[in-house]
Amino acid sequence: MIDVHSHILPGIDDGSRDTKMSLMMLKESFAQGIETMIATPHFYINRNEAEVFLEKRKASFEKLKEAANKEGLSFGKDIPKVYTGSEVFFFRGISKYKALPSLTVNEGKYLLLEMPFSKWNDSIISEVEDIMYTFKLQVVIAHIERFLEYQKGTDLIDKLLSLGVTVQMNAEYINSFFTRGKALKLIKEDVVQVLGSDCHNMEKRPPNLRKSIDIIEKKLGHNFIDKFNKIGYNMIN
Numbered sequence: 001m002i003d004v005h006s007h008i009l010p011g012i013d014d015g016s017r018d019t020k021m022s023l024m025m026l027k028e029s030f031a032q033g034i035e036t037m038i039a040t041p042h043f044y045i046n047r048n049e050a051e052v053f054l055e056k057r058k059a060s061f062e063k064l065k066e067a068a069n070k071e072g073l074s075f076g077k078d079i080p081k082v083y084t085g086s087e088v089f090f091f092r093g094i095s096k097y098k099a100l101p102s103l104t105v106n107e108g109k110y111l112l113l114e115m116p117f118s119k120w121n122d123s124i125i126s127e128v129e130d131i132m133y134t135f136k137l138q139v140v141i142a143h144i145e146r147f148l149e150y151q152k153g154t155d156l157i158d159k160l161l162s163l164g165v166t167v168q169m170n171a172e173y174i175n176s177f178f179t180r181g182k183a184l185k186l187i188k189e190d191v192v193q194v195l196g197s198d199c200h201n202m203e204k205r206p207p208n209l210r211k212s213i214d215i216i217e218k219k220l221g222h223n224f225i226d227k228f229n230k231i232g233y234n235m236i237n
């Protein structure tokens with residue numbers, strides 16, 4: 001199983017604080033049957049340019065590799081294989097930002113995009129469309145569930161989906177008893193293509209994909225998990 005959205009790299013964003021925590025998160029994920037993880041630290045244009053961000057990400061990943069090595073843990077054997085990406089927060093002009101392709105998952109064509117936490121408008125949707133056409137990138141909408149309420153009473157979610165974006169949902173939306181019904185409905189309607197834990201730490205936002213996989217398998221069958229894995233693994237190839 002692959003986890004396509006996580007904040008496991010140490011000391012780079014509001015996710016894992018240090019290598020100790022990163023290794024705990026990786027071990028916990030592996031114990032839950034997660035063989036592959038995409039590390040997607042937050043990218044905010046007003047904090048760093050892409051070049052600086054990528055240097056920081058590289059240094060953080062190197063630190064993690066060293067720490068794993070020191071503990072005798074090998075990626076893909078004792079802890080999940082880790083690929084790098086980023087979670088790019090939407091900004092005006094993003095579709096003209098030349099360095100955008102350098103922020104994709106594993107330097108491929110998938111870009112994890114965090115949409116604005118507000119009511120969108122047509123120009124936001126059209127900028128997402130521009131990203132896909134200008135750069136020939138496949139946009140993955142991070143945790144779609146967080147935006148639904150803001151767009152209530154509009155057709156903006158439908159407009160976004162009709163661009164052919166890939167949609168990611170967080171495990172917590174499925175795991176939580178209060179939102180499970182809505183989550184399963186979206187999965188059943190094929191709105192969702194990939195799952196992520198969006199784990200940030202070991203306390204409040206820990207690795208939690210196993211529970212959601214079990215719920216989906218029980219309620220909707222294994223085919224959905226196969227689909228999520230197929231598309232998830234496509235993201236790193």
Ligand SMILES: [Fe+2]
Nearest residue numbers: 005007087198
């Ligand atoms: Fe995230």
